[in-house]
Amino acid sequence: MAHIKLPEGLPGIVGPLTYRPESGKPLRELAEVLLRGPSTLTSGERELIASYVSSQNDCYFCHTSHGAAAAHHLGGNEKIVADVKQNFEASPVSSKLKALLAIAGKVQSGGKNVTTADVERARQEGATDLEIHDTVLIAAAFCMYNRYVDGLATWAPQDASLYRQMGAMMAEQGYLREDAPAKSGSAKA
């Protein structure tokens, strides 16, 4: 049960975003810009960074929903998402994305852990300043979202098909929509 009284039937972060729309609005806008806004990194790549960091933070709701969003952007490739979470260095993603995931992992453990060598590796693989900036900020932001979701002990559904639906909506409609997918009723089963 959540630590505070949240609106019923809303999974994960949706409950708190709905409970407090004044903070919900900038939280949604930040996600929209970072994960779906114009970028030289694809949304699939950016959702992989988000899902990877959330997995490192052991936040089930976040890594599963953003993993589903990543898979949706990547043509339904759930295996690559699982591979990245398990061992991104051995996964079939680009060398540049591996270098960015390494930076994201360092940010997750603490900003000061990012070294000039980490950044140099990313540059050698073609990462731009903007891509490095956004990688750091996506990783930092998910360190916030994960703590928000787990810090309030929100409800995480266990139904994989629900996450696929959520992932599709996140990928196609983004983060500014007001309707939560769970309101379709499937989450109440």
Added chain:
Amino acid sequence: MAHIKLPEGLPGIRGPMAFRPETAKPLSELAEVLLHAPHSLTAGERELIGAYVSNLNNCFYCQTSHAAIAACHLGGNESLVAEVLHDFEGAAVSPKLKALLAIAGKVQRGGKNVTSADVERARSEGATDLEIHDTVLIAAAFCLFNRYVDGLATWAPQDLNTYRARAAKVAKDGYGSVLTAIQAAASGNAS
């Protein structure tokens, strides 16, 4: 030196915010809502939570900035702020704020560390659902800000007077004014 080329002369988080205005906007709006807008928790209490978490995350720029802003809200009482950062259970703040700081400390380590006993303690000291919600989100948000500031290896000035000066403005005018100041400085830098 920062890991990427940031606009010059802007300390801490201000450099990255000038570099990327599209993300600066929601970040400053979040700070405004959580730390400055009218609330049942005073701005001083909320800034103390931010400074406390930043101290746990060992982020010099954030901890010094928000300690200074908290002090502004608390009539200049820098030693009270220092007490809270050092040992809040022994500091001269309310039992409710101590209970909320305990929750914030748990969030800093990881959301799952917050127990129902932590929450019960806060409730028994009179904390409302909204105050508990905002404490968790402020702590979580500072885990973002601290990683952003240090993850890009931004410049942190060492002169405490510059923090006091910036703090006075933020305490008075809030976080929208920070965005305005950054945009003005950044367009002044563009040549």
